[in-house]
Amino acid sequence: MEKSLSWREFIITRLIQASGYSAILFVALIFFFLLREGLPTLSEVDASSLLNFRWYPIESYFGILPLITGSLVVTLGAALIAVPFGIGTAVYISEIAPRWMREILKPLVELLGGLPSVVLGFLGILVLSPFLRVFLDLPTGLTAFTGSLLLGGIAVPTVVSVAEDALDSVPRAYREGAWALGATKWQTIWRVTLPAAKSGVLTAVMLGVGRAIGETMTVMMVTGNAPVLATSLGSLFSPVRTMTATIAAEMGEVANGSTHYHVLFFIGMVLFIISLVVNVIASSVVFRAKKRAERILS
Amino acid sequence: MMTKFLSRNRHTVQRLGFSVITLVAVFTVLPIIGTVIYILVKGGSAISWEFLSGFPHDGMRAGGILPAIIGTLYLTLGTAVFSVPLGIAAAIYLSEYARDNQVTRLIRLAIINLAGIPSVVYGLFGLGLFVLFLQFGTSILAASLTLSIMTLPVIISTSEEALRAVPQSFRTVSISLGATRWQTISRIILKEALPGILTGVILGLERAAGETAPILFTGAAFFLPRLPHSAFDATMALPYHLFVISTQVPEMPIQIQYGTALVLLVFVLTMNVIATVIRSRARARRQW
Numbered sequence A: 001m002e003k004s005l006s007w008r009e010f011i012i013t014r015l016i017q018a019s020g021y022s023a024i025l026f027v028a029l030i031f032f033f034l035l036r037e038g039l040p041t042l043s044e045v046d047a048s049s050l051l052n053f054r055w056y057p058i059e060s061y062f063g064i065l066p067l068i069t070g071s072l073v074v075t076l077g078a079a080l081i082a083v084p085f086g087i088g089t090a091v092y093i094s095e096i097a098p099r100w101m102r103e104i105l106k107p108l109v110e111l112l113g114g115l116p117s118v119v120l121g122f123l124g125i126l127v128l129s130p131f132l133r134v135f136l137d138l139p140t141g142l143t144a145f146t147g148s149l150l151l152g153g154i155a156v157p158t159v160v161s162v163a164e165d166a167l168d169s170v171p172r173a174y175r176e177g178a179w180a181l182g183a184t185k186w187q188t189i190w191r192v193t194l195p196a197a198k199s200g201v202l203t204a205v206m207l208g209v210g211r212a213i214g215e216t217m218t219v220m221m222v223t224g225n226a227p228v229l230a231t232s233l234g235s236l237f238s239p240v241r242t243m244t245a246t247i248a249a250e251m252g253e254v255a256n257g258s259t260h261y262h263v264l265f266f267i268g269m270v271l272f273i274i275s276l277v278v279n280v281i282a283s284s285v286v287f288r289a290k291k292r293a294e295r296i297l298s
Numbered sequence B: 001m002m003t004k005f006l007s008r009n010r011h012t013v014q015r016l017g018f019s020v021i022t023l024v025a026v027f028t029v030l031p032i033i034g035t036v037i038y039i040l041v042k043g044g045s046a047i048s049w050e051f052l053s054g055f056p057h058d059g060m061r062a063g064g065i066l067p068a069i070i071g072t073l074y075l076t077l078g079t080a081v082f083s084v085p086l087g088i089a090a091a092i093y094l095s096e097y098a099r100d101n102q103v104t105r106l107i108r109l110a111i112i113n114l115a116g117i118p119s120v121v122y123g124l125f126g127l128g129l130f131v132l133f134l135q136f137g138t139s140i141l142a143a144s145l146t147l148s149i150m151t152l153p154v155i156i157s158t159s160e161e162a163l164r165a166v167p168q169s170f171r172t173v174s175i176s177l178g179a180t181r182w183q184t185i186s187r188i189i190l191k192e193a194l195p196g197i198l199t200g201v202i203l204g205l206e207r208a209a210g211e212t213a214p215i216l217f218t219g220a221a222f223f224l225p226r227l228p229h230s231a232f233d234a235t236m237a238l239p240y241h242l243f244v245i246s247t248q249v250p251e252m253p254i255q256i257q258y259g260t261a262l263v264l265l266v267f268v269l270t271m272n273v274i275a276t277v278i279r280s281r282a283r284a285r286r287q288w
Helices: A007-038 A040-044 A065-096 A099-114 A117-135 A144-168 A172-180 A185-196 A198-214 A217-222 A233-237 A243-253 A259-284 A293-297 B002-008 B010-044 B049-053 B066-097 B102-116 B119-133 B140-164 B168-176 B181-210 B238-247 B254-285
Strands: none
Touching: A007 A040, A007 A259, A007 B066, A007 B102, A007 B119, A007 B140, A007 B181, A040 A259, A065 A099, A065 A144, A065 A185, A065 A198, A065 A233, A065 A243, A065 B010, A099 A144, A099 B010, A099 B181, A099 B254, A117 A144, A117 A217, A117 B010, A117 B181, A117 B238, A117 B254, A144 A198, A144 A217, A144 A233, A144 B010, A172 A185, A185 A198, A185 B010, A198 A259, A198 B102, A198 B119, A217 A243, A217 B238, A243 A259, A243 B119, A259 B102, A259 B119, B010 B254, B049 B066, B049 B254, B066 B102, B066 B140, B066 B181, B066 B238, B066 B254, B102 B140, B119 B140, B140 B181, B168 B181, B181 B238, B181 B254, B238 B254
């Protein structure tokens, strides 16, 4: 474009371009290293025992099904909490709250997003799980349900911010049209604004769920870490172990290059692919979010 | 009949609906405030000069948490060294140089994916690349590099939005006065976008400071009776230390646990508040 670029300008431009491309490089590198360390699993453990329901690495039982169902149960529970509370809060902030309330709520929800997951896990152990044990009369308070409650809280900020962006980007004329036709504000929210923001709200739910599947420290601390196959909804109230928690808990103790080590990377690979699929689908949903700059700068 | 009821009593329905939604919002926010206050109250009594400036002893059941505090400072600074320049440069590329083509779309997709990768997977990646392949060992360097890649998407996307919010006329005028593209960016655009970029950087680093999973196998030490000597040393860190003393050490005094949680929370919240203040002050002062 610019023919008279000085060499300094040329170098800076190239450096900036390289930085821009680096994101692609990093995703590729992450995938490459997961494959490199994870794929040997397939030659060391045959598929039938990998897709088994017994995870007991000390005796070379590497069935990852209980870990997958563990993740599923906890995530499902988290979604049941994060979706109504997240969308409800987004609707409140974007449609109902007076301006001053909005100015308080947004930073607060952001604050929740910034709370270290290890602090939530810590409170989960000391406060939430003893309470749930007594309240629900369970043998232990460290259950999938405890994890779901906390994970729900962790996913809420994601759901709120994306859903709120989506509601915000519905043109004001839609609402004004509905009011002009005599609809109440409530009817407008339910029948006009929310349906118009549908795809964005769906994206919010997906990203929230993605956030919940990937969460590690909180679930490791409060779900009891029992690799038991979850077969029914009743498993929600017993200890489970998730994929993320298994990696975090066991990677420190395995020998590099052992089968156990490879299987843990294999599980990481599965997690990576899940998050890839969730994010590709979520971002391909035709939804032009109003630039978040507005939230940050104006 | 239901619709008739609804339309006749639609104002009652609205009042009911608004109450429910308001209640939902309240129940979302209350636990956040509750959590923060609870930790402040419970941990407050553990805070003393010895606790903040002393080394842990008696199997971490007594003494202070200085190595963990210093370690988290090191990791946060180390993360900043790599992720801030790279993230801002990438944001400049996306906002000022990139054209709307396939490659740019691929970059954006990559950034979205980086943001979604589970933190423990970053830990695996850091172990595979930095600790083992590049042979940095479990070290501050390996952990910082791992955390920086995790932090990049936050810094890139907030910085890009800050850059894009600078009106096009600023660029046009600068270029028409004879400035080159890079002069325009470095002297005009970056200056105007600085508060927004700073907000993004702090929010990104806040996340890095509070993370445990990515440093588990890349640089966190269970117990280190001294401060790290170099970037190739492993280090204690506040989040990992809290995890260790709340799950791995039997008969751990509850006071120290709450105190550690409090210090970590204050560390992270301070960054959060600074970011919020910079944002709102810039908003108030903005002239365009």
